[in-house]
Amino acid sequence: MAVSKTTYFIKKIKNTFNKWTLATASIILVLCLPLLAILLGLLKGVGNTWDHIQKYLLLEYISNSIYLIIGTGILSSLIGVSSAWCVATYNFKFRAYIKWLLYLPLAIPSYIMAYAYVGFFEFEGTFDKITLNTTSGLDIMNIWGLIFILSISLYPYVYGSSWVMFTSLGKKLWESTSLSGITQNNYFFSIALPLTLPAIFGGLFLVFMEVLNDYGAAKYFGINTFTTGIFRTWTALEDINSSIFLAAILVVVIVIIQMINSLFRGKKSYSINDISPNSQNVRKNIKGIHQLLVLTICLLPVVTGFIIPLLQLLKWSMLHVSSQLDLFFLYLSLNSILLAFFTSLLIILVALLLVFLPRWSKNTYMKFLTNFSTVGYSIPGAVIGITLIAASGYFVNYFDYIFNLKIGKYIFSGLALLIFAYLFRFISVAYNPLEANTLRISPSIPESSYLLGKSKFFTLFKVEIPLLKSSIISSFLILFIDLMKELPLTLILKPYNIQTLAIKAFEYADDERITEAALPSVILILIITTIILFLSKYSKVKAY
Amino acid sequence: MELELVDISKTYNNNVCAIKSLNYTLDKSAICGIVGDSGCGKTTLLRIIAGLETPDNGIIKVNNNIVYDGWINVAPEKRQIGMVFQGNALFPHMTVKKNITFGLEKESLNSVNKLIELFSLEDKINRYPHELSSGQMQRVAIARTLAVQPKILLLDEPFSNLDLIAKSKLRTEIKKIAKILSITVFIVTHDIFDALDICDEIIFINNGELIETCNSSDVKNLSDIKLKSYLKNMTDQAKRFISIIE
Numbered sequence: 001m002a003v004s005k006t007t008y009f010i011k012k013i014k015n016t017f018n019k020w021t022l023a024t025a026s027i028i029l030v031l032c033l034p035l036l037a038i039l040l041g042l043l044k045g046v047g048n049t050w051d052h053i054q055k056y057l058l059l060e061y062i063s064n065s066i067y068l069i070i071g072t073g074i075l076s077s078l079i080g081v082s083s084a085w086c087v088a089t090y091n092f093k094f095r096a097y098i099k100w101l102l103y104l105p106l107a108i109p110s111y112i113m114a115y116a117y118v119g120f121f122e123f124e125g126t127f128d129k130i131t132l133n134t135t136s137g138l139d140i141m142n143i144w145g146l147i148f149i150l151s152i153s154l155y156p157y158v159y160g161s162s163w164v165m166f167t168s169l170g171k172k173l174w175e176s177t178s179l180s181g182i183t184q185n186n187y188f189f190s191i192a193l194p195l196t197l198p199a200i201f202g203g204l205f206l207v208f209m210e211v212l213n214d215y216g217a218a219k220y221f222g223i224n225t226f227t228t229g230i231f232r233t234w235t236a237l238e239d240i241n242s243s244i245f246l247a248a249i250l251v252v253v254i255v256i257i258q259m260i261n262s263l264f265r266g267k268k269s270y271s272i273n274d275i276s277p278n279s280q281n282v283r284k285n286i287k288g289i290h291q292l293l294v295l296t297i298c299l300l301p302v303v304t305g306f307i308i309p310l311l312q313l314l315k316w317s318m319l320h321v322s323s324q325l326d327l328f329f330l331y332l333s334l335n336s337i338l339l340a341f342f343t344s345l346l347i348i349l350v351a352l353l354l355v356f357l358p359r360w361s362k363n364t365y366m367k368f369l370t371n372f373s374t375v376g377y378s379i380p381g382a383v384i385g386i387t388l389i390a391a392s393g394y395f396v397n398y399f400d401y402i403f404n405l406k407i408g409k410y411i412f413s414g415l416a417l418l419i420f421a422y423l424f425r426f427i428s429v430a431y432n433p434l435e436a437n438t439l440r441i442s443p444s445i446p447e448s449s450y451l452l453g454k455s456k457f458f459t460l461f462k463v464e465i466p467l468l469k470s471s472i473i474s475s476f477l478i479l480f481i482d483l484m485k486e487l488p489l490t491l492i493l494k495p496y497n498i499q500t501l502a503i504k505a506f507e508y509a510d511d512e513r514i515t516e517a518a519l520p521s522v523i524l525i526l527i528i529t530t531i532i533l534f535l536s537k538y539s540k541v542k543a544y
Numbered sequence: 545m546e547l548e549l550v551d552i553s554k555t556y557n558n559n560v561c562a563i564k565s566l567n568y569t570l571d572k573s574a575i576c577g578i579v580g581d582s583g584c585g586k587t588t589l590l591r592i593i594a595g596l597e598t599p600d601n602g603i604i605k606v607n608n609n610i611v612y613d614g615w616i617n618v619a620p621e622k623r624q625i626g627m628v629f630q631g632n633a634l635f636p637h638m639t640v641k642k643n644i645t646f647g648l649e650k651e652s653l654n655s656v657n658k659l660i661e662l663f664s665l666e667d668k669i670n671r672y673p674h675e676l677s678s679g680q681m682q683r684v685a686i687a688r689t690l691a692v693q694p695k696i697l698l699l700d701e702p703f704s705n706l707d708l709i710a711k712s713k714l715r716t717e718i719k720k721i722a723k724i725l726s727i728t729v730f731i732v733t734h735d736i737f738d739a740l741d742i743c744d745e746i747i748f749i750n751n752g753e754l755i756e757t758c759n760s761s762d763v764k765n766l767s768d769i770k771l772k773s774y775l776k777n778m779t780d781q782a783k784r785f786i787s788i789i790e
Contacts, residue, residue, distance in 0.1 A: 008601070011614035015598050362598075364557065444633035447596050448685075450620040451627050452647030452692050462646075466637050 020361035020456075024370070027353060031373035034384050034424050037391035038251055041244030049239040053229075053246070061229040061246075064143065065212065068225060071147035072154065072211050073204055079151060079301050080158025081200060085188060086294045088166035091283040093291065098298045099163070100536040103156045105305030107528040109485040109502065110153040111216025112521040115509050116309035117149055118220070119316065126312060146221045150214065152305040154207045159301075161203035165196040208257055212250065213380040215488040216506055226250045227382045227488065240390050247383035254378045310525060316518030324519045333523055336500040339415070340483035343422045344476050350423060351430035351475070355438050356464070360456050374428035384421050385492030392417060418493040425489060426482055430475040437471040438464070477535045481528050501527075546571045547593070547696060547728065552602035554588055554752075562588040563599070564752045570745065575722050575729045577739030577760070580749035586732040587630070589749070590698045593730070594627045595620035606695060626694030630701040632685035634673040640684050641669040647692035659687045662721065679710030683717070690721065697722075697729045703738050715742050 086092075087099045105113075121127050123137035140148065169192055177187055218225045224232075226246065233243040286294060317324075354373065358366040376384065396408040411417055441464065449459040465472065487502050494503065501524040508517035547570045554563040562585045570576055578586045591597040593604065595611065595618060604612040606625070611618040634643050644656050644665075660666055663683040673681055682702055689697060702718070703711045719742055722729050733739050739746050740760050748756040 007614075012600075014615070015617060442631070442633060444629035444631065445635065447594075447620070448627070448629065448633040448635075448688075449646070450596075451594055451623075451625065451694075452688070453621050453624075454647065455621060463635055 016363055018361060018363075020357050021363045021366055024354075024357040024361050024363075024366040027350065027357065028366070028369050028373045031350075031354075031376075031424055031427065033391070034379075034387055034421070035372065035375065037387045038244065038248050038379075038383070041241070041387060041390065042248040044241060044244070046245045047239035047241035047243075049233065049237045050242045050245065052237075053233060053242055057224065057229060060224050061226045064223055065225045067143055068147060068150065068211050068218075068223075069208050071144070072150040072207060075147060075151035076155040076158050076207050077200060077204060079155040080160075080203065081162050081193075081196075083155075083298050083301055084159045084163035084166055085192070086297050088163055089283060090294050091285045092294050094295075098295075098302070100533070101302045101306075102159050102298065103532055103536065104302060104529060105153055106156045106481065107525050107532055108153065108306065108309055108521075109216070109487065109524070110150055110210070110214055111220060111487060111509070112313070112505055112517075112524070113153045113305075113309050114146070114149045114217040114220050115505075115514050115517055115521070116312040117145070119514060120308060120312045126315070141221045143221075143223055146217060146223050149217055149221075150211055152301060154210050155301060155305070157206040157210070158200060158203035161199040162196050165199035166192060169195060205257070209254070209378055209380075212254065213382075213488065215380075215382055215491075216509075220509060226253075227380050230380075230382045230386060231488075234386050240386065243386050244390055247380075247387060250383055251379055258378055310522070313518040313522050313525070316515040317522045319515050320519060324516065329519070329523070332499055332501055332504055332520065333527070335498065336484055336502070336524070337527065339498075339500060340480050343419055343483055344479040346419065347423055347426055347430050347479055348434075348472060348476055351427055351434050352460070352465070352472075354427070354431055355435050356456075356460060359438075370431075374431050376424040377426065377428040379425065381421075381425060381486065381489035382492065384425055385489045388417060388421050389492060413495050415495065415498065418490065418495075418498075421489050421493050422483060422486070426479055429479050429482060433471050433475050434468060437468055441467050474535060477531050481531055484524060484528055546605075546607050548603075548605040548608075549593070550603040550605075552589075552592060552599050552604070554585075554592060554597060554599045562752050563592065566602075566752070566754050568747060568754060568757065570728065573722075573726045573728045574744040575719070575731065575742055577743035577746040578730060578732045578749060579736055579739050579746055580734065582734060584749050585752035586734075586749055587700055588752075590627065590700055590730060590732055593696070594625050594698055595623050596627075624692075624694050625696045625698060626689035626692065627698040628682070628685045628689050628700065628702060630704060632673075632681045634681055634685055634688070636673050639670050639672055640665060640676070643673070643684055644669075644688045644691050646688060656687075656691050659691055662724075663687045663717065677710070678705045679707075679714060682706065682710075682714060686718070686721075690725065690727075693725075695728070697727055699729065699731045701732055701734070703733065703735065711738075718742060 083102055087095060087102070108116075117140060119125055121138040121140050124133075125137055128137045139145075177191055182190070212225075212227060214225070215227050215231060218228050219231075227250075230243050230246050230250070233239050233246060237243075354370055358370055392411050396411060399405045399407050445467070446456075446459045446463055449463050450456070454462070484500075485502060487506055490500060490503055491506065494500070501520040505517045505520040505524065508514070508520070547568075549566055549568045552563055552566040553561075555561045566589065578589060580586050588597060592599050592612075598617065599612065601614075602612070603610060606623065610616050611623050635646065638646065641656075641660075644659065648656065660669060663686070665680070665683060665687065668676060668680060668684075673684070676684065682705075686697075686699070686702070699718070703714060706714060715738070718729065718731075721727075731739065731743060736746075743760050746758055746760050747754060
């Protein structure tokens with residue numbers, strides 16, 4: 001009996017741990033290396049400047065980060081939810097264009113938005129000229145200014161998630177509540193808003209992560225946050241241990257925010273039963289003063305979040321276009337595009353493997369472990385960058401010490417470390433939508449292919465990938481945009497001979513050559529805007 | 545084609561026992577019906593035979609070759625067993641012709657014309673699955689499975705979404721094809737009249753347990769009390785069947 005039980009367990013283990021389990025585990029392990037490095041950094045303890053940080057800086061980092069999160073959260077929710085409600089509920093002039101224009105602030109990285117607005121409001125700047133030199137400019141280089149910049153830059157995350165939810169609430173819900181005498185305003189506060197809260201919090205969570213990830217804007221405004229503090233501890237104080245310790249504290253804070261978010265969303269998850277086009281909201285036609293009001297609510301974020309900064313940057317770039325626009329700029333643009341393009345391809349490929357390998361392994365633990373490898377998006381780029389530098393340093397020293405191999409130049413002078421960091425940070429941008437869309441493919445479709453004698457990879461390429469085509473393309477484009485804009489990771493990990501548009505813009509601004517930062521910024525914005533417009537057109541075609 | 549199932553058991557992660565120590569041997573090419581109520585383990589049994597589910601215990605042999613025994617686990621794509629799923633699982637992005645030829649190598653593409661003719665699909669070959677009726681989709685799914693010449697054909701509720709005329713046409717076609725190709729066919733159904741009409745042998749399953757096996761011609765002479773009491777608890781159709789045999 002004992003023998004048969006043992007045999008049973010051995011057979012079970014053999015069937016549970018197959019080659020797909022091994023492949024999944026290997027990818028997860030590699031992707032979790034930065035997480036392990038952060039944990040090890042915590043165990044290693046603090047460096048010699050920690051007392052100074054704790055005494056004079058830590059409180060400021062914490063309070064500024066909290067103010068930024070709360071302020072940006074409130075302002076971006078107000079902008080995002082109000083514009084989403086107007087677009088989902090009313091029919092007004094140019095609505096079809098405005099609903100996509102509201103996404104455009106995503107094309108301008110927040111640090112570039114910060115440069116543009118400082119120039120716009122400075123003494124003798126555009127704002128001063130518009131007001132006929134009566135204001136002597138406005139000083140926005142404070143925490144309130146930063147909250148304004150981050151909010152108009154990040155509200156599209158809240159707008160996008162709440163718009164989808166408001167649109168899918170359905171005409172039946174509105175009809176049944178209006179029959180009981182509820183007005184549209186009451187409907188918004190008592191029915192629509194509570195039902196949309198989980199989606200709003202989903203968007204807000206992304207806003208919080210972006211606020212914590214921001215380095216360029218906070219540094220330019222001189223606001224000390226956790227992320228600028230991590231950089232400063234590493235570069236100015238030259239204390240990498242304390243820097244990693246700060247990073248680990250930030251990761252703990254993010255995990256807490258994430259837990260609160262999932263707790264809230266878990267308790268308040270509502271599902272919409274009928275999502276057919278006929279069941280979607282019937283929009284109310286509006287005219288006159290009502291239309292003007294709605295147009296103002298919807299156009300104000302586009303004007304402040306896209307048009308004003310773009311015009312300001314265009315004005316500056318005209319000053320230097322003849323001297324700046326040369327072959328080097330072409331090289332810079334190509335560098336950025338190629339790096340973003342090939343890294344996006346790699347991330348899509350790894351995300352597809354992460355979606356399908358656990359399925360093939362049929363091992364439920366692998367599915368659970370996959371969640372750990374996709375947490376990178378919640379960890380600020382600066383944290384990942386510094387941790388990887390430290391971990392690679394140990395790795396290089398270990399190889400040198402044990403095998404007498406000098407591998408440092410290969411690790412630090414190539415793009416491998418940077419691309420791996422991109423992969424860790426952005427894998428969830430591709431993984432989450434691909435995983436969700438794969439669930440919509442009936443399992444019997446790939447199973448039919450297996451039973452027709454086809455292998456798992458053949459089925460993946462001939463059946464599953466074609467069915468996921470639209471999801472793959474949209475994930476690729478979103479990744480491309482994120483990578484083109486990325487600053488802190490690239491700044492820390494890029495080899496000295498590699499330049500991107502984002503880095504060039506930051507370097508000019510950091511040297512107080514703000515007008516020269518305009519041209520790379522404008523090129524970057526134009527590339528991203530083209531992709532956003534393509535994405536909106538593509539999703540319109542696919543929304544059947 | 546011989547199929548042997550020895551002591552097959554399957555329990556899902558939520559401790560639901562789908563199959564309990566099931567033993568069964570079919571030693572000839574025949575049409576075998578697997579009859580039972582919804583959730584009794586019929587589909588799980590088909591999926592285990594196909595290799596899509598791994599049993600917790602037991603041995604599966606096809607033509608005396610072990611395809612599963614815990615140590616050996618032949619992959620579904622290598623078992624030469626074809627399965628038509630409930631809801632047919634056609635590839636939505638491929639035409640009828642591409643669906644049917646999906647499993648074939650280039651050199652054997654000509655052989656499908658006979659199948660297309662057999663299932664009267666000549667004028668539908670360039671259509672996509674969503675442009676077909678339920679009966680036509682089911683016929684395409686069966687043709688696609690037969691195109692790769694499986695040793696055993698498994699059909700999971702093939703008549704479930706069909707109207708009476710389409711159902712009757714498909715029954716006739718399956719009988720004809722099984723005879724022409726001398727292939728072993730397993731049909732899962734909850735409708736005992738479908739099984740009586742088309743099958744040579746019927747297996748009755750209740751709560752994952754095989755409770756009776758018999759030839760469809762002998763089913764009226766069944767005296768097994770356990771089977772009768774089980775059938776009494778089955779659907780209205782089964783109750784009608786009980787009243788006929790009693």
